[in-house]
Amino acid sequence: MQPAAHEHQTRSEILAAGQRRMSRKGFTAVGLTEILKEAGVPKGSFYHFFTSKDAFGEALLSDYFEAYHRNMDEMFSKHGLTAAEGLMLYWAGWREHQLAFDYQGRCLAVKLGAEVADLSEAMRLVLKEGTAGIISRLTRAIEAGVADGSVAVSQPALDVASALYSLWLGASVMAKIERNDDQFERALKATRRMLGITGARR
Template identity: 50%
Template sequence: MNAIAPITDVRQHILDVAHPLLLRKGFTGVGLAEVLAAAKVPKGSFYHYFGSKEVFGEAVLEAYFTEYLGRTDTLLTGGPGTAAQRLIAYFDDWLDSQTGDEAQSRCLVVKLGAEVCDLSESMRSALARGTRGITDRLAGCIEAGRADGSIGSMPQGQDAQGVAIALYQRWLGASLLAKITRDRSSLDAAMRDTRQQLGLSSDH
């Protein structure tokens, strides 16, 4: 029988184990004992790395955004096609992640955003930094689309950053509504609105 490999990064292991728990139950719904039991680590290890549940929550969000922004960079700057095609690929990925069966792929911002902003200033700040990173990347791709001709002119009075923020807000709202109704129609509508706002035809 093969021996179980030792955990080489206990801090990251705790974060990895906690992520799906938080997606299912929220921040206040997950107790420290449940995290420790799932991670199979003693309480002392938790407090060695995090100090408090609030610090732990901030670390979970930072780890989530590090991974998410890396995937966003791959889709928006490393993918094939025009900037418009890469932008649509990003939102296709978002739609798939919100409608699939894998709970771990769901958006942690949708799950925790409203809950933790009133509980913790440090967690609110982590959410603000992470979401700004997303909208900055979307804006960069929109600007690239204008440069390569795959995206038309912006709506009157809006620059690439403003359009990026509006699109992100639209998709966050659609994701929350899809969660409430257990129906993907709001996400499909968000995709149609996105194409229209960027002046894209259905074949882009």
């Protein structure tokens, strides 16, 4: 393996290990030793790529949102789906991911949002940009649904997208507290009402 490729792989392994750990335990509860042990790399490798744990957190969130946005783009561009079907597929996927791992989920915006926003301005800004990217994609999908007739909204698409994202963030937190999926069932019903959808695939 070429040196550049090896470095890229090592960096990716550290970030992947960090995401696995932090998606379950949070940012402050996970130490660098724990991350490096899971990644199978020496401590010196960490500081070769990241100047601090906060810098690692920035990179972790940036990589996470980049992949998340790419997955959204792929989902909303699936051939043969109306915009409404794409939107409900997205929410159904959110529900499934958050119910995974004993309600710990895999969404870093849910897990780390409130925690790191108060710890690091740099990480807060990455979260802000990343969540804005999600809302932007939801907005475009809602606009596409209005255009193809599969969605009917009475408010501007951006307002609906923002409200839905906040609804699902709240549902994810409550599901963690209650340890059941009642909040997601309510969120799905509310989402259909807000989008004017009936009989959409889940």
